[in-house]
Amino acid sequence: MIVLGIETSCDETSAAVVREGTVASNVISSHLVHARYGGVVPELASRAHQRLIIDVVDHALARAGVGKADLQGIAATHGPGLVGALLVGLNFGKALAYGLGVPFVGVNHMEGHLYSNFLVPDQPSYPFLCLVVSGGHTMIVHVTRPFRHAVLGQTRDDAAGEAFDKVAKMTGLGYPGGPAIDQQAKLGNPRAIDFPRALLHPASYDFSFSGIKTAVLYYLNDRGLMDVPPGPETSDRSWVPDVCASFQAAVVDVLVEKTIRAARETGVRDISLAGGVSANSQLRQDLADAARRIGCRIFSPPLEYCMDNGAMIGYVGWLKFARGITSPLDLEAVANLDIT
Numbered sequence: 001m002i003v004l005g006i007e008t009s010c011d012e013t014s015a016a017v018v019r020e021g022t023v024a025s026n027v028i029s030s031h032l033v034h035a036r037y038g039g040v041v042p043e044l045a046s047r048a049h050q051r052l053i054i055d056v057v058d059h060a061l062a063r064a065g066v067g068k069a070d071l072q073g074i075a076a077t078h079g080p081g082l083v084g085a086l087l088v089g090l091n092f093g094k095a096l097a098y099g100l101g102v103p104f105v106g107v108n109h110m111e112g113h114l115y116s117n118f119l120v121p122d123q124p125s126y127p128f129l130c131l132v133v134s135g136g137h138t139m140i141v142h143v144t145r146p147f148r149h150a151v152l153g154q155t156r157d158d159a160a161g162e163a164f165d166k167v168a169k170m171t172g173l174g175y176p177g178g179p180a181i182d183q184q185a186k187l188g189n190p191r192a193i194d195f196p197r198a199l200l201h202p203a204s205y206d207f208s209f210s211g212i213k214t215a216v217l218y219y220l221n222d223r224g225l226m227d228v229p230p231g232p233e234t235s236d237r238s239w240v241p242d243v244c245a246s247f248q249a250a251v252v253d254v255l256v257e258k259t260i261r262a263a264r265e266t267g268v269r270d271i272s273l274a275g276g277v278s279a280n281s282q283l284r285q286d287l288a289d290a291a292r293r294i295g296c297r298i299f300s301p302p303l304e305y306c307m308d309n310g311a312m313i314g315y316v317g318w319l320k321f322a323r324g325i326t327s328p329l330d331l332e333a334v335a336n337l338d339i340t
């Protein structure tokens with residue numbers, strides 16, 4: 001079966017062709033317009049999706065060497081995400097399915113992330129844990145078999161990537177700031193500043209990253225380092241690496257601690273990482289080391305499948321079609337769609 005997957009939940013317009021569960025193409029167009037606002041502006045995201053969707057779909061079909069008439073099913077993200085952004089891909093997908101007379105299915109964006117591990121040959125075995133960390137999500141999910149999963153914990157406030165982006169903004173590193181913090185952290189001392197680790201209740205797998213963000217804000221304010229324009233000629237920026245390294249260590253310590261505890265308590269052998277923050281070098285290193293110590297294997301798809309992408313949506317759509325699952329054409333976009 002040849003399935004077109006469409007993803008427009010946030011600031012990536014993406015489409016992919018998935019043939020019998022294998023990715024034939026995956027085209028991602030990231031909106032750069034948000035950089036100058038220091039975060040995703042919902043209305044600008046919707047407009048960018050509208051501008052890009054036709055070209056992105058055409059590219060995905062061309063790269064896979066298929067025409068619209070070859071498509072046998074259309075899958076599109078219907079939540080969670082920004083409603084105005086979701087509506088673009090969802091309505092496009094529904095209209096295309098209707099026009100072609102093929103089935104349509106709505107896909108939960110988070111399920112897409114969970115099953116992104118199955119887009120590559122090196123796959124975890126069930127049951128496994130998935131740590132989904134991105135600009136919009138932070139959760140530990142126990143996946144026992146296809147479409148059987150339980151959320152063990154999630155963030156109560158900011159997502160991990162959101163914290164990276166906000167701290168990058170405070171330190172003058174631009175947006176999105178995760179990669180810049182990762183780079184700066186390599187030059188700094190992770191023990192230079194003792195930022196708090198919010199472990200919450202010892203038995204909880206939930207996260208909270210707003211406290212660490214505020215701790216960085218106070219640290220910078222107290223030293224008059226906030227809003228200092230970047231550039232060696234205008235100011236001394238020698239403090240940046242230590243702040244980045246110490247902030248990153250605090251976030252990574254909590255992510256690793258909770259994931260490893262969840263692995264121990266559920267008895268899984270395999271742990272997978274998904275979402276844009278899984279590109280973080282410290283997280284990858286520390287989680288791999290900790291997993292090895294308890295005899296677990298780590299899996300992480302390449303970045304094009306870790307970030308928001310149509311391939312993971314097409315793949316979940318294909319799994320659903322194979323089980324005879326389809327959605328009605330009046331399926332709605334749901335901003336806070338649950339994963340269970």
Ligand code: KG4
Nearest residue numbers: 134135136161178179182276277279280307
């Ligand atoms: O999954 P993604 O592409 O989009 C969604 O948010 O859904 O994730 C983007 C997030 C941004 O917050 C970005 O700063 C963060 O992933 N990120 C990183 C790194 N690369 C991207 N955070 C930390 N370290 C990185 N190397």
Ligand code: ZN
Nearest residue numbers: 134136307308
């Ligand atoms: Zn995502």
